[in-house]
Amino acid sequence: MSRRSHSPPDPSSSRLAKRPRLDFEPLTPDDYKDGLMLAPMVRSGALPTRLYSLKHGASLVWGPETVDKAILHTERVVDPVTGVVSYVGKTKPIFLTHPIEKPYLIYQIGSADPETAVQAAKMVMQDVAGFDLNCGCPKPFSTHAGMGAALLSNPDLLCSILTALRQAMPPEISVSAKIRLLPEQNDTLKLVERIINTGVNALTVHCRTRNQRKREPALIDRLREIVEFVEGMGRGVAVIENGDCEGFWDARRIREITGAHSCMIATAAEANPTCFSPTPLTDLEKTFIPAYIRLARYVNNHWSLTKYCSSMFIGDHVNGSRSDLKNVRAAIQQAKCYEDMEQITGTGTGEDEFRGIVEAIQKRGGRRVKVQILNGDSGPMSSKGFSDSATTEATTTATDVPTTSAGPEDAPSTAQSECSSKLTPEADGTRDRLQTPPTGPADPSLMNAPLAPANEMRMPLPAMITGELPTPTPTPRIG
Template identity: 60%
Template sequence: MSRRVHSESPPPRCAKRAKMDRLTLESFKNGVVLAPMVRSGALPTRLFALKHGATLVWAPETVDKAILHSERVVDPVTGVVSYNGKSRAIWTTHPIEKPYLIYQIGSADPELAVQAAKTVMQDVAGFDLNCGCPKPFSTHSGMGAALLTNPDLLCSILTALREAMPPEITITAKIRLLPSQEDTLKLVERIVNTGISALTVHCRTRNMRDRDRAMIERLKEVVEFVKGMGKDIAVIENGDCLGAQDAERIREVTGAHSVMIARAAESNPTCFSKTPLADIHETLVPAYLRLSKYLDNNWSLTKFCLSQFKSPHTKPNGKAEEKRIRETIVKSRSFDDVADIAGGWTGEEDFEEIVRAIEAREGAANEKSKPSTSDANVTGKQEQAQLTAATLREEVSQPLSSSLSRAVEAKSGNKYITPPGTQNPHPPASDAPLMSDVQMTLPALISGKEPMTPTPIGGTSLVTPV
């Protein structure tokens, strides 16, 4: 990786940021969000997701111990914030995404989780505890999906984070379904009572894999259960969503407040738009290359993300051209080798375009929520009358919502109805690590190695620590 060396004379750039004060309970509702994805959820991917309509973005999981051994540095030219380990950047972000950024922590220790959160809290809007990933890098030492079988520890971490963080920083959790739906609801109840702002449910069990159909029909019961608890938190669906249009179907079927997209976003970060880009080897790949180089994103990571891209073709030679570009990128060893594909290194212009898109969206949201002159002059009695009417409308709309759900189920041939007492499939032969497979890691001072983390990013920036 080429390292950009900056002079010490220019002052740090004043990074633009969206005009959004803090996340609220409502911030997690009525949206389509980017899932935490190992490697694929790199900074350029998150920025393009925000540009094309993602309401929130989750950063890839970072193990608590890994970030504790990092050093925060800021690029004075681009404003990129890097948390660098001994030999590489463990995690990177930019202030423009902060109002929408959820940092996912991998942890099995309340104290370490809090320390990790305090390390990066100045650069994020919220924290999410990973309680669902079944991969070894997450389940080692009892993290990730291993927490599903240790609810006491899971809830103690969430409680510790909520107590340690200021109220403007949200705390959320991401889980999977348990083999027993009854046990799932019991776990959900305990998690919700820790004071979280939202709960994401991956509609697969721990031993299920991406090839197994996500059981989105099981989420409806979870949503209604949380609502019955009297909690106003959002329940976010994760699993088998193909894009913004498909998210509407999933919300209608499940009642989920928002939908999280992973694999579809990995293939095309513009899937959050109702009109996602096609022919992305021409419409997205060049801009992605330019932005990655401008932000000094590690080449290997950029190359990996690009290798996952795919989209429909609208031109006769689209498939052949995509193959040519893909092969060129695979053979390349640096950004210099793909200069022809990038079409000129104007990454700063691409970045400014993303900034304008994010700020325009936030401005439109603020304008939409701004009260009119007549609303501003409503008396106390009128306000009370409006509140009463709103309550009555909500009560009246509940049967309508139930009728709609029944209509959807009938239209689908009752595909989404789960018989009482049905167990969630939990295939035993999917090579998911068991609790007995827990591995112990030695401290960095003893082992001489950085703590295990699922987010290897590469090269360390040569800039001044802040």
Template identity: 60%
Template sequence: MQSVWRTMSRRAHSESPVPRSVKRMKISHLTKESYKNGVVLAPMVRSGALPTRLFALKHGASLVWTPELIDKAILHTERVVDPVTGVISYNGKSRAVWTTHPIEKPYLIYQIGTADPDLAVQAAKTVVQDVSGFDLNCGCPVPFSTKGGMGAALLTNPDLLCSILTALREAMPPEITISAKIRLLPSQEDTLKLVERIVNTGVSALTVHCRTRYMRDRERAMIERLKEVVELVNVKMGKDIAVIENGDAQGAVDAVRIRKATGCSSVMIARAAEANPTCLSTTPLVDIHQTLVPSYLRLCKYLDNHWALTKFCLSQFRSAQTQPGGKLEEKRVRETIVKARSYDELVDIVGAWTGEEDMKEIIKAIEARDDQHIRFTEVEMDETDTADPLPSLLASVVAAAKSASGGEFITPPATQNPHPPASGAPLDTEGDVYRPAGMRGMRGFVPALIAGQDPATPTHMPTLVTV
């Protein structure tokens, strides 16, 4: 499609002196196969910013998801293209609601937050020229989504959920894929019934976060329940679509453990990628405050990524330290960034502001890919092979996961979220209804692991009001 190329009114131009046209991307479309045999970047609010997605693609992500974007929010934006960097910005009244770049389009899935089929279609039509697929968020448990009937609230209203997917499939061109991301229901039988309905809407893939709506990240993902979901979709229903696992994967190597345990097609990574976007590679970077942070900062400034968003993303970064004095250097870098009020105060970390060169490296790496997804055969280990083909730091992840439980169904070490959601557990307005006997009346949310049982699926109908 043709685009109107205009200078963005809200950005200071990059230092490149002469505006130039962005290199035309070759036409490429996703298929059902594109979702299989790979590791993918999860939709993450704030953390899933454009620079993070680009680094994830550079370091092995098969596909990348945008953060959840509410339907009405994108409808009131103006699409503007920067002729210098190629960044496409959907601007709201004060700043960009969402930004993307043409280099990521062949691998980009746009996640919609919605509770209305018509609004979902309008939102999709607004951005369809810049993405390759759409994903319906049916798993976000935070009150912001659920009180508007969106996210995990859709799990209690399968008729509405499926009507949104059907509307998107009918409205979008056939080359645009449609998928959904759900959470497990407390009952496995109910989960399978919901999965069957979703698959029959014609989706190209289904992602299952292997926790229920009321489970926290600190409770292990119930990946053992996914195997039956995979068998239902691929064997009993005979649908050749990807079932993607989400929950507790530490990276590309650890994803092998999950795939072998569940039979899933691909693995989606969230928290580990939030801490280190290169973890989707079989050789992720370590000492990232020296190896990744300077480049990340240069790229963010070049792409005019909002400073506050950049600062937040960097605050989540963590990695192993292998160099003498590494922890002290990490602390120095972190404190410098925390105190900084703009990019210009970080010269001693980044050196020269060569973000254009960093972007060229990313484009070169992405264009060099000869396939739209990394095959698992490239990262799987032959357990009978005495020669370890992987660096010891990565092999130890798999070893630790296996030894921890004598099996494959436990949260691997070091996956606890260092920054739990500040809003606390997402409670329904009838919160105490879901507490087991003896625990009602206690303040705050009682995790399922402590309570000894999972809360029942709410039976009341959520208010269907978008926000």
């Protein structure tokens, strides 16, 4: 006799559905510590980006902010082939997820009403490991309705939403919040104290004020006092830093300055979702973008989202040529559907990429990756700057690629490995930002310096200036 499929709970009912059997350990405050997290990003935090972030070492991933009222009017649909879960609205899916990411997925809610927030949480609770309240987004689409950063000016409402979520959700569902700094540090500490008292497991602090934008440096030096304040409360709540963290190695600098328990990456992950690895992929036009588009097509990610994300990807170039870059970028800009990208992606279905990601994530066994990269209390340090056990766990998904996976994304080149080794910190914990320039013939189009070899981008200079001839005989024009 076949078993009945699990029915989603009635959002209008105050009674919780029967507690489901968990295939993984529930999130605790410790699971938010010693990790690198993918930040919640509207559009950029799509399902394919989250899956690749997990494959390459992200401890937890935040989904994009979803307004509570929007999810209430959706229907939960499961793809029988891929297993992808879609919350479909009137015209398109509002939220996509897959069971493989459930132990690591934090669903971020945009809300300005406790009751509506709880109803929205009940709609998706069977597919996520925790909920996060957005209290930091400064964009008008969020703040105009009293959500996002507007909650910073209304701490009573902010805390009432968190309290309602904590009381309504079963204990195995985590609750957290993401805020921004207030102009005055004392006001920030008062708000943090109230948030911690609601029973959250973690607090993410974007180290900018509501009026600051990402082009302005994050005020990360203000976070240490907040971390010490939270630790002094004795609740064990994790404090996650957000703002200006550029990747795996940069998290060391951030944590040394702030004392934060973990770091969250936004802009750098938007540009390269493999930045969670000690050896992120390079030459993304060849090694990542084609595979990403194939995967997105396989999981039925809307083309407009895939196009947006793909156009944002950019990484270091080691072997890629300028023409490769231009061709891929031009194809993405001109494409109106997945079929228009087959010249770049090939005819692969994306199933191989998906299988490789699933196998890499399954190797974790539901455990959250610990990346201990602090000196002192982080245990014995290896020559690369973090404990040997953490090294193995953090790099498993980035370097131990299953043999069944296929595609250029799954086969980092030797040149990439050599490049990444140049970025490895030395044993004394220092890290400079110097990189060995690429070898090979120079690109004439970039050589505009006055004394550079003659090329079509500049007029020739007299020999008396260049010193190419002993006499001031004019250099003949080229072409």
